[in-house]
Amino acid sequence: GMVPTLLKEKYAQDPFYCKMKTVLTIHNPAFKGLVDRYFLRDFWGLDDSLFDSGRVRFDNMVSSLKAGIVDADKITTVSPTHRNELLDPFSDQRLNGVLELRKDDFVGILNGIDYEEWNPATDNLIAKNYSSKAWKMGKKSCQKDLLESFQIQKGSGPLFGVVSRLSWQKGIDLIYEAMKGFLNEYNDCSLIVLGSGEYDLERKMQELRDDYPNHVGVYIGYNNDLSHKIYAGCDFFLMPSLFEPCGISQMISQRYGTLPVVRYTGGLRDTVEGYDESNSSKPDGIGFNNYDVNGLSYAIGKAKELFHTPLTYDKIVGNALKKDNSWKRSCKQYRSLYEGLLEK
Incomplete structure (x- = not known):
């Protein structure tokens, strides 16, 4: 979560890193990466002003998740409804304020499943194979x-x-x-x-x-x-x-x-x-x-x-x-997102 902030604060002038784009995916927002404020300087080598300004501060601690939300170029989560839930002012996760500021860069893209592993027509771990045509x-x-x-x-x-x-x-x-x-x-x-x-x-x-x-x-x-x-x-x-x-x-x-x-x-x-x-x-x-x-x-x-x-x-x-729950549709959405960033 702290990588986008590190790129902008420590490596902005580095010729290798300076043009890199970042996408942060929020899966479970209950895990906010909370650590004591002293980690900011002692571990990441970042200035205390990032905490004092509130940019990486959450519940009076450093949150690597909040840092990523603020500094990533794009933010995704794993379903459209979960995106809306996180933006809800009454959300238990209390990230709606910072996400509201980034909502134009925040999208929900569904996960998919591995259609080779999970296939009743070929699964050798089940007693008898079947398909949608004969089940x-x-x-x-x-x-x-x-x-x-x-x-x-x-x-x-x-x-x-x-x-x-x-x-x-x-x-x-x-x-x-x-x-x-x-x-x-x-x-x-x-x-x-x-x-x-x-x-x-x-x-x-x-x-x-x-x-x-x-x-x-x-x-x-x-x-x-x-x-x-x-x-x-x-x-x-x-x-x-x-x-x-x-x-x-x-x-x-x-x-x-x-x-x-x-x-x-x-x-x-x-x-x-x-x-x-x-x-x-x-x-x-x-x-x-x-x-x-x-x-x-x-x-x-x-x-x-x-x-x-x-x-x-x-x-x-x-x-x-x-029903098609494969990765095909999601992959197209992610590819479009990444290609859009590279064009900027």
């Missing part, structure tokens, strides 16, 4: 294999999956409460969780498994082979994030015809067209707005209803499988 038997075989891996049963309802860092940001608490309610009341759906993170959340997932051993499977840690099986074998994929700059898992799940159930925030809003019963030609997932148990429970309920409406469900799975 039912493939997903059925993948689900059978996944359930056997965790030794759990499939009820008459859908199988939900989670592949995530078990963090407060990811809405894991909501998943625990909402799924516990559905398993208590209906006992017809199942859940498989793969992830690790905060101890309390790991423990909650394990408690859910212990309480419903026939319907909940949990793997604490990360296992790449298993992640492929979950993306291919589940019916729905849960992502009720508090905030999500872009998100990748919802795009991978769409690639495998596993419908994402997301909270509309950041890149989740930009990449998931939610089903609302009025139109099945465009939706490729399910979304909700309120970050609370009721919001997620509403979305899970809608997923169950959709699952039991086969013609509509099949149409929406087809939409997800056909």
Whole structure:
């Protein structure tokens, strides 16, 4: 983050560096690169006036992120909605003031996914390959294999999956409460969780498994082979994030015809067209707005209803499988951005 400032302050007269352009990409603005003010001179060799003027100051500390925002030639973040969220005066990240000054140089460009690694037609880590043209038997075989891996049963309802860092940001608490309610009341759906993170959340997932051993499977840690099986074998994929700059898992799940159930925030809003019963030609997932148990429970309920409406469900799975979440469009946007800078 401090590189653009260093180029302008220390290397402006250097013949090698003086014409260099910089692009700062903000992924997770919660990490602001905060250090004591004395690092400015002692570590970077920059003048204290940069702190005194407020140019690199945030919460009375030096912020390398703020420095990059001020001095980079262009600023990007990983989705159009996340850009707007960061510019919102009520944003929790409190970067809206400095970003407002640079908003004409600030763009949101979605991430993409690796279409070679994540391809149900060629994936050798799943039980049976399939494509958008013929997917039912493939997903059925993948689900059978996944359930056997965790030794759990499939009820008459859908199988939900989670592949995530078990963090407060990811809405894991909501998943625990909402799924516990559905398993208590209906006992017809199942859940498989793969992830690790905060101890309390790991423990909650394990408690859910212990309480419903026939319907909940949990793997604490990360296992790449298993992640492929979950993306291919589940019916729905849960992502009720508090905030999500872009998100990748919802795009991978769409690639495998596993419908994402997301909270509309950041890149989740930009990449998931939610089903609302009025139109099945465009939706490729399910979304909700309120970050609370009721919001997620509403979305899970809608997923169950959709699952039991086969013609509509099949149409929406087809939409997800056909969606283009590759890097092609994003690469064109980045190339245009870089070439525009070089022309100046």
